[in-house]
Amino acid sequence: MRLPNWLSPHLAALRAVLVFTVLLGLAYPLALVAVGRLPGLDGRADGSxxxxxxxxxxxxxxxxxxxxxxxxxxxxxxxxxxxxxxxxxxxxxxxxxNLGPESVVDALTGDPETSTQSLLTQVCARSRAIGEREGVDGRRPYCTPDGVGAVLAVFRADGLTGRVTRVVSVNQAAPATPFVTTWAGVAVEVGRPGHDYVAEGGVVTPVRGDAPAEPAVPADAVTxxxxxxxxxxxxxxxxxxxxxxxxxxxxxxxxxxxxxxxxxxxxxxxxxxxxxxxxxxxxxxxxxxxxxx
Structure with missing residues (x-):
């Protein structure tokens, strides 16, 4: 009995589906499982x-x-x-x-639950804690002694130029003591929660400090x-x-x-x-x- 012309392509497609289902849906996965059971490979196949x-x-x-x-x-x-x-x-x-090298200013809200730390402050805090735990020098460049990012918001009379009119240690809030007392002859303030000093016109100025160029606490310990x-x-x-x-x-x-x-x-x-x-x-x-x- 000759099949109708319209049916032949459908049967060919069905045969192809069945063949490839057996080959790729059954035989190939079972072969990989068998290889994974070989001595020396079984531990890795189970997740090491x-x-x-x-x-x-x-x-x-x-x-x-x-x-x-x-x-x-x-x-x-x-x-x-x-x-x-x-x-x-x-x-x-x-x-x-997803924090990069420009993440240096904390978002201080006054509530530890809602405040967020910059990458710099996270690194500084971890380095300080590890230094205390392991008995090594936990200081790092651009970190304050109390373990936050050493960053100032510097305000100038003409925006980006002119004399310095105000300086704020943006990652330190009261009752902290500013990591530097003066900058360009102006007394340094600590930050106040809820203030965005960058949006208010302050120029972000990281301060390197006197920490060694090669910290005792390696980078992978703090990142x-x-x-x-x-x-x-x-x-x-x-x-x-x-x-x-x-x-x-x-x-x-x-x-x-x-x-x-x-x-x-x-x-x-x-x-x-x-x-x-x-x-x-x-x-x-x-x-x-x-x-x-």
Whole structure:
């Protein structure tokens, strides 16, 4: 029986759909699952999960925080870099902070819940806190001693030119003391919540200060990664944490440094990125070598 001419193309299309459904919808996915079950690949296919004491504690591909219920760093563990993903390292909200080098002025409202910090102040606050925690110099250029961005709004008689008539430390509010007392012979004021000094005509003027050009606290310790899920820190950040971790665990600092070296990987393909330390792997190795007292 000869099929009608109009039906032949439809049957050909149906056969193609069935063939490609079997090939690409069944055979190909099952083949990939089979490859993922091969020895050496099965762990990666399952998400590179890490276990301790018979329970899953995380993935070596996704960073996590090592903090207590109040968000404070647990002293016996190496700390990860900051994260802008949700409340921190939330895989469901992977994101960057979208703040750039021009984010230097805080929005002060008088209410900590609604005030927002500039990227500069976030970096300054983190560097100061890490310096105190690790016993190193937490100062950074363009940061005040109290851990906010050292930024002035400078008002001039003719807008952008002329004599200076007023100077405000925009990221410091009362009862703070201005990080510099005078600027161009004019007494410096602290900012008042709710005021936009830039909109009022002040010229944003960051002040470098006397901090060292190479801060003791490395950049990755005070800035978040692009995804917010980076599981690594730099060897420099790991090394400034060695003293604290060794002290908390009653371990020899040299032995802790050896663990850091063992968990430091080189550049990808020998030239991309920089050396890195996987924080979860390092902390698991610490728990095995020097159990918490």
């Amino acid at each position: 999960l890490a276990t301790a004491g018979g329970r899953t504690v995380g993935s070596v591909l996704i960073g996590q925080s090592f903090t207590d219920a109040d968000g404070n760093a647990v002293p016996r563990y190496f700390q990860s870099r900051p994260s802008a993903a949700g409340d921190g390292y939330d895989p469901r909200a992977t994101a960057a902070g 978040a990664g692009g995804s917010g899920l980076d599981p690594h820190i730099s060897p420099a950040y790991a090394h400034i944490q060695v003293g604290r971790v060794a002290r908390e665990r009653g371990a020899d600092p040299a032995a802790v440094r050896r663990l850091v070296a063992e968990h430091t990987t080189g550049r990808v393909l020998g030239f991309m990125g920089g050396p890195a330390v996987n924080v979860l792997k390092l902390n698991l190795a610490l728990d095995e070598a020097f159990p918490a007292r």
